[in-house]
Amino acid sequence: MQHVKIVEVGPRDGLQNEKQQLSVDEKLALIAELAAAGLTHIEAGAFVSPKWVPQMADSADVLAGLDLSGPIHYPVLVPNEKGLDAALVAGVREIAVFGAASESFSQKNINCSIAESLARFEPVIRRARDAGVAVRGYVSCVVACPYEGPIAPAAVASVAQALAEMGCYEISLGDTIGVGTPRQVLAMLEAVAHKVPITQLAGHYHDTYGMAIANICASLEFGLRTFDASVAGLGGCPYAQGASGNVASEDVVYLLHGLGYETGVDLDKLVACAHRIAARLNRAPSRVAKAHH
Numbered sequence: 001m002q003h004v005k006i007v008e009v010g011p012r013d014g015l016q017n018e019k020q021q022l023s024v025d026e027k028l029a030l031i032a033e034l035a036a037a038g039l040t041h042i043e044a045g046a047f048v049s050p051k052w053v054p055q056m057a058d059s060a061d062v063l064a065g066l067d068l069s070g071p072i073h074y075p076v077l078v079p080n081e082k083g084l085d086a087a088l089v090a091g092v093r094e095i096a097v098f099g100a101a102s103e104s105f106s107q108k109n110i111n112c113s114i115a116e117s118l119a120r121f122e123p124v125i126r127r128a129r130d131a132g133v134a135v136r137g138y139v140s141c142v143v144a145c146p147y148e149g150p151i152a153p154a155a156v157a158s159v160a161q162a163l164a165e166m167g168c169y170e171i172s173l174g175d176t177i178g179v180g181t182p183r184q185v186l187a188m189l190e191a192v193a194h195k196v197p198i199t200q201l202a203g204h205y206h207d208t209y210g211m212a213i214a215n216i217c218a219s220l221e222f223g224l225r226t227f228d229a230s231v232a233g234l235g236g237c238p239y240a241q242g243a244s245g246n247v248a249s250e251d252v253v254y255l256l257h258g259l260g261y262e263t264g265v266d267l268d269k270l271v272a273c274a275h276r277i278a279a280r281l282n283r284a285p286s287r288v289a290k291a292h293h
């Protein structure tokens, strides 16, 4: 049975966009539930400006409550050397830098151009790897940008290649505003796969139009075996107006198990976790959480 890796981004991508601020203890309880459900890659926070993303200001405290030397990976987002310094002090073993294929989104999200972001990431990736810290890379707006509209696949491939060549072990391709359908996603994947081995690629599909599951099916056919997802479908980027949450982790797990893939995740435990966090944040449960008893 083939394995598909799920990177759970709910505690970061999910909570960063929630109006309600969970306490550190509540974040740790959510992470513990996700780990108990079998998720082994759980994005735990972001070392970014608290002025830009206040919900992530307690990331060092969250990491302090985790077993960072255990079998579970707890990556955190890092945009620059200041964030890396703080993440290293917190004892991280994996970070994620995050660029974009759209100039406008790069400016809005991290206050610099694409070229400037890559120049910023170079010392971050080098220093992290020298410290034995693994580095993942994100490319946002791989289908379209909330400010510029459709994004050329070649632009995505160029940023993905740059991040891979700087040392990112995996490139997560973000349909940040969730507008993609399989044809656009496949056109993007074809362009990227010419520059970066498909085994290093992940799909990160927001679900604004309800197309994320279709895009995951198409990506599986194309050969991707790693997908980001968010418990209860939490999330969205504060700098991508209208972006809804990521695809719900429980929806992805239900799909993958139904297709005969192995994920290591216990769907019953994940659904119970989804119900609890959805209720805490006054959100409707996802389709699978609603239907799966």
Ligand SMILES: CC(C)(COP(=O)([O-])OP(=O)([O-])OC[C@H]1O[C@@H](n2cnc3c(N)ncnc32)[C@H](O)[C@@H]1OP(=O)([O-])[O-])[C@@H](O)C(=O)NCCC(=O)NCCSC(=O)C[C@@](C)(O)CC(=O)[O-]
Pocket (backbone or CB within 6 Å): 013, 016, 046, 047, 048, 049, 050, 052, 053, 077, 079, 080, 082, 083, 084, 098, 109, 110, 111, 112, 138, 139, 140, 141, 174, 175, 176, 204, 206, 236, 237, 238, 239
């Ligand atoms: C990147 C910056 C900091 C640049 O922001 P900047 O203003 O250009 O940075 P700066 O160097 O001019 O510093 C401004 C202030 O921020 C501080 N600062 C500077 N760096 C840091 C840091 N690392 N951690 C904490 N503080 C920091 C710095 O110390 C200073 O503090 P002040 O003197 O004003 O008190 C800012 O734009 C930022 O934090 N942006 C937030 C980006 C973000 O987290 N967006 C959401 C995540 S990305 C996403 O959701 C998409 C993704 C990944 O999920 C995939 C997808 O769906 O597409």
